[in-house]
Amino acid sequence: MADTMAASTTARARARGGRRLSAFLPGAPQLAAGRWGAGGLALLVWLGCLWVLVARLARVVEALGGSWDERLALATLVAALATVWGWSWWDAGRAEGPRRVGVSQWDLAVRAFSKNRTAVAGLMVIVVLYLIALLTPLLAPHDPALQGDLISERYVGLSGAHPLGTDQFARDVLSRLLYGARISLLIGFVSVGISVTIGTLLGAIAGFMGGILDGIIMRVVDMVISFPQLVLLITIIALFEPSIFLIVAVLGLTLWPGTARIVRGEVLTLREREFVQAATALGYSKRRIILRHLIPNALAPVIVAATLGIGNTIVLEAGLSFLGLGVQPPTPSWGTMVADGRNVLLNAWWLSTFPGLAIVFTVLSFNLVGDGLRDALDPRLRS
Amino acid sequence: MTKYLLRRLLGAVPLVLGIATIVFFAVNLAPGDPTLYFLSPGMTQEVVEQTRINFGLDQPVHVRYARWLGAMLTGDFGYSFSHSRPVLDVLADFLPNTLLLSACALGVAFFFGILVGTYQAVRQYSLSDSAFSVVLLFFYSMPSFWLALMLILTLSLFARNVWEWPIWFPASGMTSTEYDFLSFGGQVRDRIAHLVLPTLSLALVLTAGIARYMRGSMLEVIRQDYVRTARAKGLSERVVVFKHALRNALLPIITLVGLYIPVLFGGTVFIETIFAWPGMGRTIVEAINTRDYPLVMAGSFFFASMVVAANLIADVLYAVVDPRIRYE
Numbered sequence: 001m002a003d004t005m006a007a008s009t010t011a012r013a014r015a016r017g018g019r020r021l022s023a024f025l026p027g028a029p030q031l032a033a034g035r036w037g038a039g040g041l042a043l044l045v046w047l048g049c050l051w052v053l054v055a056r057l058a059r060v061v062e063a064l065g066g067s068w069d070e071r072l073a074l075a076t077l078v079a080a081l082a083t084v085w086g087w088s089w090w091d092a093g094r095a096e097g098p099r100r101v102g103v104s105q106w107d108l109a110v111r112a113f114s115k116n117r118t119a120v121a122g123l124m125v126i127v128v129l130y131l132i133a134l135l136t137p138l139l140a141p142h143d144p145a146l147q148g149d150l151i152s153e154r155y156v157g158l159s160g161a162h163p164l165g166t167d168q169f170a171r172d173v174l175s176r177l178l179y180g181a182r183i184s185l186l187i188g189f190v191s192v193g194i195s196v197t198i199g200t201l202l203g204a205i206a207g208f209m210g211g212i213l214d215g216i217i218m219r220v221v222d223m224v225i226s227f228p229q230l231v232l233l234i235t236i237i238a239l240f241e242p243s244i245f246l247i248v249a250v251l252g253l254t255l256w257p258g259t260a261r262i263v264r265g266e267v268l269t270l271r272e273r274e275f276v277q278a279a280t281a282l283g284y285s286k287r288r289i290i291l292r293h294l295i296p297n298a299l300a301p302v303i304v305a306a307t308l309g310i311g312n313t314i315v316l317e318a319g320l321s322f323l324g325l326g327v328q329p330p331t332p333s334w335g336t337m338v339a340d341g342r343n344v345l346l347n348a349w350w351l352s353t354f355p356g357l358a359i360v361f362t363v364l365s366f367n368l369v370g371d372g373l374r375d376a377l378d379p380r381l382r383s
Numbered sequence: 384m385t386k387y388l389l390r391r392l393l394g395a396v397p398l399v400l401g402i403a404t405i406v407f408f409a410v411n412l413a414p415g416d417p418t419l420y421f422l423s424p425g426m427t428q429e430v431v432e433q434t435r436i437n438f439g440l441d442q443p444v445h446v447r448y449a450r451w452l453g454a455m456l457t458g459d460f461g462y463s464f465s466h467s468r469p470v471l472d473v474l475a476d477f478l479p480n481t482l483l484l485s486a487c488a489l490g491v492a493f494f495f496g497i498l499v500g501t502y503q504a505v506r507q508y509s510l511s512d513s514a515f516s517v518v519l520l521f522f523y524s525m526p527s528f529w530l531a532l533m534l535i536l537t538l539s540l541f542a543r544n545v546w547e548w549p550i551w552f553p554a555s556g557m558t559s560t561e562y563d564f565l566s567f568g569g570q571v572r573d574r575i576a577h578l579v580l581p582t583l584s585l586a587l588v589l590t591a592g593i594a595r596y597m598r599g600s601m602l603e604v605i606r607q608d609y610v611r612t613a614r615a616k617g618l619s620e621r622v623v624v625f626k627h628a629l630r631n632a633l634l635p636i637i638t639l640v641g642l643y644i645p646v647l648f649g650g651t652v653f654i655e656t657i658f659a660w661p662g663m664g665r666t667i668v669e670a671i672n673t674r675d676y677p678l679v680m681a682g683s684f685f686f687a688s689m690v691v692a693a694n695l696i697a698d699v700l701y702a703v704v705d706p707r708i709r710y711e
Contacts (some may be wrong), residue, residue: 050396065680071601164682218397219397219401220401223402223405224402224405226398226402226645226687226690226691226694227402227405227645227683227686227687227690229645229649230648230649230650230652230688231648231649231652231667231682231687232405232409232493232683234652234667234668234671235406235409235410235671235679235683236409237533238671238672239409239410239671311524315524315526318528319526319528319653320528321524322528322653323652323653323656323668335526336531338526338528338532341532342532342657344512344534344546345532345536345540346540346541346544347418348534349536349541350530352532352533352536353533353536356525356526356532359524359525359526359529360521360524360525360526360529361524363524363525364520364521364524366524367520367523367524368520371520
């Protein structure tokens with residue numbers, strides 16, 4: 001009795017110490033406890049946001065009455081700081097009580113994922129990238145559309161005023177790179193969201209219903225898959241007016257067959273399982289069985305495919321922009337920036353190099369997370 | 384086997400027709416009038432109408448579709464506006480160049496992909512295994528057009544002008560301007576030199592994918608009993624890896640051919656544009672930009688049909704090399 005009391009007192013004392021630390025350096029207690037993924041991310045976001053607040057104070061104040069863009073950035077800044085601080089405080093104060101007895105598949109997956117160092121690193125990069133994309137109006141050193149002196153400031157190499165140089169209109173490459181992140185991440189996220197939703201629904205319907213419906217859906221899938229994706233995309237986009245909306249729509253509507261195939265395969269095996277038979281015996285409607293019983297159980301491979309798909313889509317979007325069929329200038333996009341530098345490679349190598357590196361690291365992070373998720377979500381691969 | 388082949392071939396027919404349909408409607412339902420290409424401001428309304436009638440554009444869509452499909456089945460793909468030649472002639476000029484480039488890239492990608500993947504699997508969890516994994520994932524995440532520009536930047540421009548290396552590779556075209564004056568050996572060398580950078584740009588991304596896949600496949604095979612038996616017999620590691628394990632691990636890799644052909648053709652669109660390679664990918668992009676509809680339709684149709692064919696060949700090959708798979 002006394003032992004447990006003493007133990008709980010020390011635990012509480014440690015928790016109090018952790019809380020005190022977390023008030024100043026959120027993430028530090030978690031980091032000290034060896035949870036370097038969550039703790040490191042929290043600390044990184046905390047310090048980064050604080051740095052923005054201090055270094056860009058004038059702009060933060062301006063943003064209060066600024067455009068919706070700047071206000072969104074400000075809201076993100078506040079929300080990020082509050083979230084990190086609040087989470088760390090709550091987490092550090094949580095005494096190491098008895099672990100929950102029942103552990104769900106998802107808990108196991110989260111545990112397996114957090115042991116995978118490269119995947120966690122990839123996730124950290126992605127979170128930071130999305131934060132940067134939202135905070136860009138506060139972060140960017142210059143206005144991305146602002147043209148400098150076309151005679152003296154074009155193609156300036158790496159320098160203090162322009163860390164990544166300037167382009168053919170004497171615009172700051174770093175600022176354009178930061179704004180370009182918004183396009184890539186937005187298009188990647190939204191179009192994969194659309195295609196995964198369509199693919200999951202159609203795949204589940206095809207797998208569960210079978211028969212003619214299955215035949216029709218899968219033949220369409222075969223057709224769209226055997227099309228060289230890029231040729232289909234450029235054909236459709238070139239014939240209409242290129243715009244962000246069109247790209248998202250076209251990517252979303254052409255990338256679903258992969259997901260549909262995966263989900264159909266999963267549903268075909270799930271359909272014969274007892275819980276689905278039980279649901280059928282209970283007289284549930286087909287809609288309910290598909291939405292409530294089949295799809296949630298077929299979701300794991302879909303999540304993996306979606307994560308890998310975002311990377312793929314970012315590359316595709318960059319490619320379309322590279323061909324001039326994507327996001328139209330002056331909106332900065334990584335693909336367009338690579339294309340801008342194409343004809344001046346020798347004299348201004350930084351123009352194509354840095355946006356490309358940005359693409360590679362973004363896609364790499366998504367691929368790392370995707371690989372990690374695949375290992376974590378597959379019970380056979382868990383050690 | 385013959386029956387299976389026949390069934391697959393018959394199954395491919397509706398697929399190809401469906402693709403033709405998608406192509407037709409994607410192009411024809413899009414806003415914009417192809418006859419605008421031939422119109423000039425001074426033309427009277429009658430001439431405009433007559434041009435539309437000449438192209439059959441006065442007919443409703445379903446009639447045009449039936450006509451187009453009928454003509455295509457007899458091998459008539461129409462007339463390319465921008466090249467002022469029958470579409471089939473244009474394709475005959477550019478398709479071989481694309482096939483040459485694709486074949487080289489595919490060959491390089493599979494050779495190195497299989498090599499690296501096997502090496503990684505044999506040395507699983509070693510330092511070189513993880514080093515390769517990181518490098519491969521890096522290439523795997525790379526857009527091929529950016530890789531192409533970086534290769535040009537380093538192996539062509541900087542190598543020649545800044546670092547003054549003895550070897551640098553040409554960055555555009557299939558041959559040099561003085562090609563016709565070279566000796567036969569010089570011509571061969573010139574062609575190969577022009578192939579290096581485009582092939583590498585296409586192949587490196589694929590290599591990464593193949594190696595990742597190969598590593599997994601090899602790891603699975605290496606744990607099999609017959610590999611253990613081969614080791615237990617006292618066979619040398621080389622024989623075990625290359626004769627017993629590799630051959631079986633290669634089986635699933637064959638399906639990758641079908642999977643990577645569309646990726647490859649998509650890649651040629653960029654690579655040919657960047658390297659001024661006179662092939663189908665570049666021609667299609669130009670055709671789209673000049674609104675050369677017959678060429679766009681025929682070009683995408685050819686690409687898609689080749690993908691179907693490649694998938695078919697991969698499946699059949701798989702059935703041939705793996706006796707365990709028997710299709711009724």
